[in-house]
Amino acid sequence: MTTVAVGTVAPRVAEHLNRALHTLFRNEERLHLLGEDVSDPYGGAFKITKGLSTGFPDRVLSTPLSEGGILGVAGGLALAGDKAIVEIMFGDFIALGFDQVLNFASKSVSMYGREVPVPLVVRCPVGGNRGYGPTHSQSPQKHFVGIPNLALYELSPYHDAGAVLGSALKQGVPAVFFEDKVLYTRRMYRDGRAGDGYRYEMLGTADSGWAHTFPEGERATADVIVIAPGGMVHRALDAARALRDEHGRSVHLLTPSRLYPLDLEPVLPLLAGAGRIAVVEEGTAGGTWGAEVARLLYERIWSSLTGPVILLNSADSIIPTAPHLESRVLLGRDHIEAAVRTSAGWDVPPQGAAGEQAASGVRLTDEALEGVALTVPKLNNNDTSYLVVEWLVEDGAWVDEDADVVSLETSKAVEDITAPASGYLQRIVPEGEEPGVGALLARLLPQPPGQAAPAPRAAAPDVVPATGIPGPAAVHTLDRAQQGTAAVVAKSHREVPAGFTVIRADVDAALDALGRLEEETGAAFGLPETVIKAVAAGYEEFPLFFGSLVDERTVAVADAPHVGVTVDVGGGLYVPVVRDVAERSLADIADTLMDFRMKALTQDFSAAELNGGAISVSLNPDPGVVLVHPIVLWPQLCMVSMGAVGEEYRAGQDGTPTPVRTVHLGLAYDHRVINGRDAVLFLTRIKARLEQPDELRTLLEDGSDRP
Structure with missing residues (x-):
């Protein structure tokens, strides 16, 4: 069973799952894992299998792109007495192997005249909210409900993944383990706390038990209970908080580890005492897991229900790639809140036409009507x-x-x-x-408005200046992202008298240490996260580098080393902010940077994520980039740049040429506040943190969330 030391930061769900797989492979000598690109250095599309092929090379196999073939081989291994875990790269693709699940693996348990164990677990990353589009974002759980000899589980931030997977393999029937992709970068819940103001308790067994989440001090009473599988937990919990804040209602969550067959016994007393019950799931309506839950509830506690079970699903639609359309299709926090509020009758909007009296008998004034x-x-x-x-x-x-x-x-x-x-x-x-x-x-x-035509769009003036200069062959209009970059650059060059200093750092020791740390933890990170951490480590010694000019004589120093990081994946340059860097581990920073890259692809940043940086780092890892001259992002005072890792040869102790990996670190700075000597000292301290063993060890272990 995977454990985490009390007092440390809870691991990301992806890290927790990776550690669980490593533990299973150490304990199960006949366990195999098959999937597309699961071997190192790739470690799977979401890095869940990172390190497994290195540690267990004979039992972890990257396969051809054939879901039917993968599941057929894995089913054969399980039927022959071994144990097998299959990773389907995206849960959508399990449809290509459905025949092997329905007609081979599940039926093999009982079609030979006796019970035959088939210890097979199929891992499926599912769900949307990542901008992956129609064929990489579905939640196919409902298509597997009700198949004899097939168990269904779902990853959650409460349940120990190692215990769930281990139990599933011991049951003797094949299982599908659904993993909502939005969970991978979230942290596990632990120590009985599920965020501010909410606690949880575990009910039942490890493989089929439940997590019960409730407002602090309100364990026994619930106006509404929302049954939410693991991928819906955060959305349901956000809706519960909103309903509590706005209406004073106590909304509880119940989250099972096993979806089917569902064991209701541990939670029946809670459900029977609730005012209303809702079931939320990201899949579309029709033949759903939620309908199966409702059927069981009607059989068991019909007389205790105060109304029909509320079934909430995503819209009957393909899943768009565009974030603003995707959010309208997929079931979200606002949909849950509105549906529960409406069904419970907690919020009725005011009625009446313009000019009528309010319920208090006071006539609405013209000012109020505006x-x-x-x-x-x-x-x-x-x-x-x-x-x-x-x-x-x-x-x-x-x-x-x-x-x-x-x-x-x-x-x-x-x-x-x-x-x-x-x-x-x-x-x-x-x-x-x-x-x-x-x-x-x-x-x-306060009253419904009359029908008013929208303001007309101003037409562009139909005027062509007569300059006598031939027109261009083509005209390219800058998009809004590039216009914003242009505005920032222009403002920087107009207002900031910048200086620039560059220094070279040897990074052999840092890269070797990072490689060892990746093997130990299974987390994926590299030199960019280390440089960001090294920059933030200078906050106490060089506070002015993390400030902004209030006037010609005053610098306001930031309350913490919030570091902006350049991200450009082809859709425009963004500088989102990694907050409180000094308190965060390298793995945490790496997760944040990966999230930033995904948001840059979909142009899905919020304004809050792009504001509040105290200093920025320009990352330029493309091969061949030697030196980058960054700008200063007003109102900041500094930007650090990092080029690509290069290699140069130096004479060793015996005179033999020896390769050394190096990187150039640049610093652009506002010369009104920072002088050249201070800039050199700042860069020298970053260099020392990357090169000197003691400094490097402190940097890598600071904020570590390793158990």
Whole structure:
């Protein structure tokens, strides 16, 4: 059983699962793992199998791209007396091996006239919210419910993955273990806490038991119980918090480790005492796991239910790649909150037409009828206007306070703007317009608005200047991301008198130590995370490097070393912020950078993720990049750059040429605050942290979440 030392930071779910697999392979000498690209150095599409092929080379096999073939071979191994785990790269692809699950593995248990154990577990990364599109984002759980001799499990942040997988292999029947991809970068819950204000307890056994999550001090009472499999936990818990904050209701969560066959016995008393019960799942409606749960509840506690079981699913649609469309299709926190609130009758919007008296008998004034203004907020320092991408609420519809109303696009991100008050929405600015900061977007009225035509879009002037210069062969319009980059660069060169210093660091020791640490932990990280950590480590000694100019005489020093990091994967340059770097492990920083790269691909950053950096690091790891001259991102005072790792030869002690891996570190700095000598000292300290054994050891172990 995998354990984590009390007092350390809980591991990421992906790290926890990787450690569980390593433990299983150490304990099970006849266990095999098969899948596409599961061998090192790749370690699977999500790095869950990293290190396994190195540690157990004879029992971990990267296979051809054939789900039917993989499952057939694994089923044969299990039938012959070995044990097998299969990784399906994306759960969508299990459809290609469905015949092997339905007609071979599950039937082999009982079709030979006696019970034959088939210890096979099929791991399936499933679910959306990652921008992977229609064929890499589905949740196919419902298609496997009800197959005889087939057990279904789902990864959760509560349950010990090693205990669940080990138990599944011992049951003697094949199993499918669904892993919602959004969980991989989340942390495990532990020590009975599930975030602020909520606790949890485990009920039942390790392989088929439940996690019961409840507000602190309210374990025995629940207005609503939401049954949520592991991938839905965070969305359901966010909805529970919102319902508690807005309506004072106690909403509990129940999360099983085994989806089918479902053991309700440990939680029946809780369910029988609840006011209402909801089941949430990311798959589409029709023949669902949730319907199976409802059937069992109707059989067991019909007389205790105060209303029908609420079944919540994603929309009956393919899953789009575009984030704003994907969020509308997939079941999310807002959908859960609204459905529970409506079914329970907790929130009824006010009624009545304009000019009628309110329930209190007081006639609404003209000022009140104008409602509450929704204006364009200041989202960043680079833009003075934002594009209205999409209205998320229909014109004239009722809107709750703090509900998402409209999506605005900045030069770097799309940000959802919330309602400052409840009311009926009256749009002022149509989609496609680009209002300035402070402009009126809409009003929230106490009465339904009349039908008003949207403001007309201003036409571009039909004027062509007569310059006498031949027209261009082609015209390229910069997209908003590049326009934002242009604004930042122009502002930097206009306002910051920058100096620049560069230093060379030997990184052989750092790269060797990182390799050893990866083998020990199974986590994936490299030199960029180490440099970010080394930069942040200078916060106490060089506080001015982490500040901003208030006026010509005053520097405001940041409260912590929040480090911006350049990310450019082809969709524009972004500089999202890794917060509180000094308190975080290398693996944690690596997870954050991977999340940033995924968001850069889908252009899904929030404004909050792009603001608040105290210093920035420009990462340029492409082969052949020797030196990079960064800019200073106003209002910051410094940016560090890192080129690619290169190799040079030096004479060894015996005169023989010896290869040494090096990297160039540059520093651009605001010369009004920082002088050249200080810049050299700052870079020299970074160099020392990468080269000197004691400094390097401290850097790598600082914030470590290893058990």
